[in-house]
Amino acid sequence: MTATLEADAPAPAGEIPSFTVTMRVRRFNPEVSEEATWEDFTVEAHGTDRVLDALHKIKWDMDGSLTFRRSCAHGICGSDAMRINGRNRLACKTLLKDVNPDKPITVEPIKGLPVVKDLVVDMEPFFASYREIMPFLITTGNEPSKERYQSPEDRARFDDTTKCILCAACTSSCPVFWTDGQYFGPAAIVNAHRFIFDSRDEGGSQRLEILNDKEGVWRCRTTFNCTEACPRGIEVTKAIQEVKRAMITRAF
Amino acid sequence: MQTHQYDVVIVGAGGAGMRAALESSKEARTAVISKLYPTRSHTGAAQGGMAAALANVEDDNWEWHTFDTVKGGDYLVDQDAAEILAKEAIESVLDLERMGLPFNRTPEGKIDQRRFGGHTRDHGQSAVRRACYAADRTGHMILQTLYQNCVKQDVEFFNEFYVLDLITDHDLTTEQIAEGEEVNATGVVAYDLATGEIHVFQAKAIIFATGGAGKIFKTTSNAHTLTGDGMALAYRRGLPLEDMEFFQFHPTGLAGLGILLSEAARGEGGILRNSEGERFMERYAPTIKDLAPRDIVARSMANEVREGRGAGPNKDYVLLDLTHLEPAHIDAKLPDITEFARTYLGIEPYTEPVPVYPTAHYAMGGVPTNVKGEVLRDGVNVVKGLYAAGEVACVSVHGSNRLGTNSLLDINVFGKRSGRAAAEYARTASFHELPEDPTVRVIAQLDEMRNRPDGERVADIRKALQETMDLNAQVFRTGDSLNEALADIRELQKRYRNASVQDKGKLFNTDLLEAIELGFLLDIAEVTVVAAINRKESRGGHYREDYPNRDDAHYMLHTMAYRRPPEASDQAEGHIEGYFDHVEEFDGYKVVLGSKPVIQTRYEPMERKY
Secondary structure, three states: OOOOEOOOOOOOOOOOOOEEEEEEEEEOOOOOOOOOEEEEEEEEEOOOOEHHHHHHHHHHHHOOOOOOOOOOOOOOOOOOEEEEOOEEEEHHHOEHHHHOOOOOEEEEOOOOOOEEEOOEEOOHHHHHHHHHOOOOOOOOOOOOOOOOOOOHHHHHHOOHHHHOOOOOOOHHHOHHHHHOOOOOOHHHHHHHHHHHOOOOOOOHHHHHHHHOOOOOHHHOOOOOHHHHHOOOOOOHHHHHHHHHHHHHHOOO | OEEEEEEEEEEOOOHHHHHHHHHHHHHOOEEEEEOOOHHHOHHHHOOOOEEOOOOOOOOOOHHHHHHHHHHHOOOOOOHHHHHHHHHHHHHHHHHHHHHOOOOOEOOOOOEOEEEEEEEEEOOOOEEEEEEEOOOOOHHHHHHHHHHHHHHHOOOEEEEOEEEEEEEEOOOOOOOOOOOOOOOEEEEEEEEEOOOOOEEEEEEEEEEEOOOOOHHHOOOEOOOOOOOOHHHHHHHHOOOOEEOOOOEEEEEEEEOOOOOEOOOHHHHOOOEEEOOOOOOOHHHHOOOOHHHOOHHHHHHHHHHHHHOOOOEOOOOOEEEEEOOOOOHHHHHHHOHHHHHHHHHHHOOOOOOOOEEEEEEEEEEOOEEEEOOOOEEEOOOOOEEEEEEEOOOOEEOOOOOOOOOOOHHHHHHHHHHHHHHHHHHHHHHHOOOOOOOOOOOHHHHHHHHHHHHOOOOEEHHHHHHHHHHHHHHHOOOOEOHHHHHHHHHHHHHHHHHHOOEEOOOOOOOOOHHHHHHHHHHHHHHHHHHHHHHHHHOOOOEOOEOEOOEOOOOHHHHOEEEEEEEEOOOOOOOOOOOEOOOEOOEEEEOOEEEEEEEEEOOOOOOOOOOOOO
């Protein structure tokens, strides 16, 4: 099934016409079968519909058993990272028209984490790596009675990595992570970066020690998959490089 | 079935829930139960800032903030609570900074502050820079920082667990509670989405922090998961809901999608235009135009569309025009808005105006609490061991219209307060016995839903509900439109009994949970509309075209809505003949309305002019 423009209902000028699209979804339900299979659904879509809208149409109008996570539906909560046409994206931020609806659009769970059901994966290993890098401000001495001061320049130093929404699009796009689930993965390193380069933080050395582990930053092969996958536009590979450099120079 | 015992159980892991957890877990054995992973909560979608009179950039004090909050809420605010909110705002912001929140900074390195709607210097003299912010991602930073500190404190989470029942030692739906007798909350029943197992949590203290109910409307800035669970559970167990008729419609949602575009767009010079290119706000608010309060702007926009001056092929939105602003200025000040418009509508805001329409945003009402976060079971008495904080609660610091940046503040101030109060209570309280089988209602409900013969689709009923709410209970309301909404809701409640799910499995059955959530939505929509029918005046977010004026003589009172059995009295506490006396009979129960006085301390109600 390929997309066809509706010839009899011309769209008003400037409007993107409706179209039909085939969603080819990876299905897996361990209560039914140990095997994952592909299933095609044909969906009527509006011009500005996102992949999440198409999945909702399937779930709400065709097959209620289709299972995926979602919440905010505008790219902030990080629930719906999926592999769409072979690339990690957020379903709620990916417009159908932008991923070639002329051909079937494939939707699979993100890779490297155990699949629970359909597009849902077990996120626990991902969050476990995150928790291991001590993702919180570490300070010594007494709490100040007012705020800690920080210059705008110091604040800007780690701005990029504060944008992370923990969607796992980066980590689950990393070939090293696919073959070695013990690797901390880009997201954990991004969140370490967020604190290592925060001028208020005093736990940088501890975090670098953790990331100097054999499953730490040195596993990164600089393939840039993570940077391409990040729906928040974080320069993930650059952040990892900065952590590597800090490890050598101990300057941060 | 598994049974757990904790001193404090917190339901919900957004800003209020995690802020409470950071307090209570220091003192008491605490569990946080959340239907989402904590970082998925909708606190993360907040953009603008968090108000606190730090006076870092200009003269300010918490008394001015209190006044603005009271006036912004059209005087339906409990003034003692507003004073606490404004006073404790300062420490709440400093708490977050000490926890690591990356606020934007002034050149000297202090927390920077900016202007926001309704926040003024010296009781309305001029706008004041009171909102502490982190770019246009303040909510994201708050949610992340709170979660980070929960990791640091090793807070115990039960993620993707849906709380489906609240257990109390008296049945408040039917029992008359004798004067002086205690009612205790004893536990909650939860459903583990991953396994389908039922878990019972026995607790000395329970905090509801489950957020809002924006999904009763079609056009909303709220997440799919904001289905009013906590409000509906309390209501079903016989607890009142307060001021549910007051729902805030944010003026600038992306048309057709409802995704929020911050008020900052107009603060930076953006202009609203109709299909004729006219700056229509000049007609509605000649002095402050596009920067009028949210309720006025939302009504003006809706009126333009209704009178045929909407833009677009269906004339169903207006335009937010930023094209006269320098692209560099837009990039520096409004990066998220530009990205949303480009991603979702394919609009380039440098050169094209952005289609916008009011979007259901925030429930001012909710589960009534006192200033310690304790949940009220009537106008005066509390349920021992039960607390609520955040959007699920009504303290009431927002009255009939919340000011921007006061919600991120609310979750921090009252999250912290309820967490402390719950832990303190748990220190001396003992566990109360649970009923012999506390899961009986939940299991029956789930089994019944799972085993129904093939019937109607849940999504069809939900869509019809959202459509009637948008059509009949949105920015403009009349007695007729509200009664139409109520008739539709009753019809949908009947249809809901025959709705079925297709997924009959145990593992990760989101089909089943969406069906349960629809039940919550129907309850919340019903009580919202019934309270709106009763309130024959216009105040803040509740605008009745058939009663366009504020009526302090009769309606300077909080609405208290109770669900009661059909044989119960029609007169709830605070019943006032002719004003707070509305009763709606449904199949098997009725909604009874009473009232609760508004607490006034230092501010006399005045006409609300800006």
